Amino acid sequence: MILTSGLQKVFCAGLDITEFYNPNPDRLSKFWTTLQDTWLSLYTTSFPTVSVINGHSPAGGCLFAMSCDYRVMVGPNYTIGLNETKLGIVAPKWFQDTMVAVIGQRKAEVSLTTGKMYTTDEALQIGLIDESLPDANSALKKGTQFLNNFQKISPWAYKMTKDISRQPTVQWLIDNKQKDLDFVIKYMQSPTVQKNLELYLQSLKK
Numbered sequence: 001m002i003l004t005s006g007l008q009k010v011f012c013a014g015l016d017i018t019e020f021y022n023p024n025p026d027r028l029s030k031f032w033t034t035l036q037d038t039w040l041s042l043y044t045t046s047f048p049t050v051s052v053i054n055g056h057s058p059a060g061g062c063l064f065a066m067s068c069d070y071r072v073m074v075g076p077n078y079t080i081g082l083n084e085t086k087l088g089i090v091a092p093k094w095f096q097d098t099m100v101a102v103i104g105q106r107k108a109e110v111s112l113t114t115g116k117m118y119t120t121d122e123a124l125q126i127g128l129i130d131e132s133l134p135d136a137n138s139a140l141k142k143g144t145q146f147l148n149n150f151q152k153i154s155p156w157a158y159k160m161t162k163d164i165s166r167q168p169t170v171q172w173l174i175d176n177k178q179k180d181l182d183f184v185i186k187y188m189q190s191p192t193v194q195k196n197l198e199l200y201l202q203s204l205k206k
């Protein structure tokens, strides 16, 4: 499966911040549970996945890209990263662990604490993406080539290998789903978090 965007310059703008701003707890609960379930499904697919990152990919966009098996990004003008600290919020543990699995503990810590958005070249350098291509068509071709590798791999061997590799992060969320949700609902009602989100949303307006 190839995960890509139909938009011109945005792969995924991340989670809809308006869902966090002045939230209705019931609605936020459904929103967050859907996110948890979507991520669990994507991170544990029984088939190979590639993200063809054909535009900017902040926060939740980066999470979805990192959750695929391989990342091909169009360069040089787009950016990718977990920028939550720039919004004055914190990336949850499973977001952070997903990044650690891709780029390693040290690089992830720097990346997460600074909320850095990497250009395509920088992302390639730190291993956040696997390949950089100049346009969307060649990126799609590269992504397809990667998937073709699996024609010679046993689906069972593929799935077992992926499960072993991803199991700790997946299991953590399965075991802590309700705790994670309760925390998000409480956290999003904090006046400090709300103020940070308000300022960030204002900064996005043109």
Ligand SMILES: CCCCC/C=C\CCC/C=C/CC(=O)SCCNC(=O)CCNC(=O)[C@H](O)C(C)(C)COP(=O)(O)OP(=O)(O)OC[C@H]1O[C@@H](n2cnc3c(N)ncnc32)[C@H](O)[C@@H]1OP(=O)(O)O
Binding pocket: 009, 010, 012, 013, 014, 015, 016, 017, 018, 056, 058, 059, 060, 061, 083, 084, 087, 089, 090, 091, 092, 093, 183, 184, 187, 201, 204, 205, 206
């Ligand atoms: C201890 C444990 C703690 C646990 C904490 C618990 C929970 C916290 C975790 C929360 C996790 C959040 C993850 C996220 O994904 S947060 C979202 C992060 N996303 C961003 O920062 C993206 C911001 N957007 C941009 O940078 C740009 O819009 C762009 C994607 C680069 C595209 O640029 P451009 O094409 O120029 O688009 P515009 O800027 O014109 O945007 C159009 C329009 O859309 C609004 N907007 C953009 N992104 C978002 C968004 N993610 N959510 C809501 N709204 C967004 C933007 O304000 C414009 O609105 P107007 O048309 O009304 O002006």
